[in-house]
Amino acid sequence: MLDQVKLEIDEYGLVRTNIPVFSDIELRAALVTFVKRTWDYRKTYLQKELKVAFDGYSYLGQEDSLNQYSFDQLHSFVISDLLPYSSFPKEFHTFLLQEWEPMVQFLTGLQELLLRKFNIEHLKGELRNNMGYMASCNYYPSLSDKKIKGQRLSTHRDVSFFTVFPFGLDRGLVMQKDGQKQNVGVMERVFAFPGYMAEVMTEGKIKALDHYVEESKRPNKERFSFAFFSIPRPEAVINFPKGEMDGKDYYKQYLSLF
Numbered sequence: 001m002l003d004q005v006k007l008e009i010d011e012y013g014l015v016r017t018n019i020p021v022f023s024d025i026e027l028r029a030a031l032v033t034f035v036k037r038t039w040d041y042r043k044t045y046l047q048k049e050l051k052v053a054f055d056g057y058s059y060l061g062q063e064d065s066l067n068q069y070s071f072d073q074l075h076s077f078v079i080s081d082l083l084p085y086s087s088f089p090k091e092f093h094t095f096l097l098q099e100w101e102p103m104v105q106f107l108t109g110l111q112e113l114l115l116r117k118f119n120i121e122h123l124k125g126e127l128r129n130n131m132g133y134m135a136s137c138n139y140y141p142s143l144s145d146k147k148i149k150g151q152r153l154s155t156h157r158d159v160s161f162f163t164v165f166p167f168g169l170d171r172g173l174v175m176q177k178d179g180q181k182q183n184v185g186v187m188e189r190v191f192a193f194p195g196y197m198a199e200v201m202t203e204g205k206i207k208a209l210d211h212y213v214e215e216s217k218r219p220n221k222e223r224f225s226f227a228f229f230s231i232p233r234p235e236a237v238i239n240f241p242k243g244e245m246d247g248k249d250y251y252k253q254y255l256s257l258f
């Protein structure tokens with residue numbers, strides 16, 4: 001499948017492919033069903049309960065999430081292969097048991113093409129041996145009855161080496177670079193961009209893409225996004241240009257950006 005792939009990098013570092021998007025039906029249903037469960041159920045899956053990397057639930061308004069601010073307008077659930085599937089709520093089990101493994105195979109193949117495209121193929125072995133995958137499943141509810149203004153998700157760069165959107169994307173994502181910004185728009189092909197780890201591993205030759213989700217122009221409309229990240233396993237010791245660091249220390253370095 002990946003033999004015919006074409007990749008194009010734009011001036012922001014966003015990589016557009018010609019790969020048709022995968023279906024998000026299963027994962028979207030899992031996320032919606034989970035968010036509608038009782039608070040007593042949801043709270044047992046908070047990040048402080050799962051305790052590994054960024055895995056777990058962050059709710060709209062939460063003060064102590066690792067991956068969103070209290071004023072961001074979403075619920076998110078991070079699933080990964082850093083924990084056994086049974087650690088996650090049952091709503092996600094069908095996806096994890098049936099779709100996770102083929103997705104990871106696809107992402108691993110795509111990552112190798114991305115490494116070649118960015119001329120950093122020498123990092124392939126280091127990444128293969130030390131990286132896992134996580135998926136940030138994001139649900140931005142309709143805002144019809146609230147007067148919430150401003151960005152739906154604040155400007156940030158990702159913790160990933162590469163972030164991939166295998167399901168494409170609804171409108172709202174904006175990229176930023178050198179004071180310029182550009183709407184990504186609706187994406188009907190798989191696309192990707194570099195995260196902070198790519199920047200650190202290449203000593204800034206590749207820049208992490210800064211991005212945010214803009215204020216909704218259609219507040220009655222809910223929004224979903226599913227971003228897949230390659231990230232170091234917590235215990236893996238990685239050869240960064242400035243010395244060895246394990247996954248957990250890398251997460252700390254990343255979180256100190258905020």
Ligand SMILES: [Fe+2]
Pocket residue numbers: 156157158211227
């Ligand atoms: Fe992001």
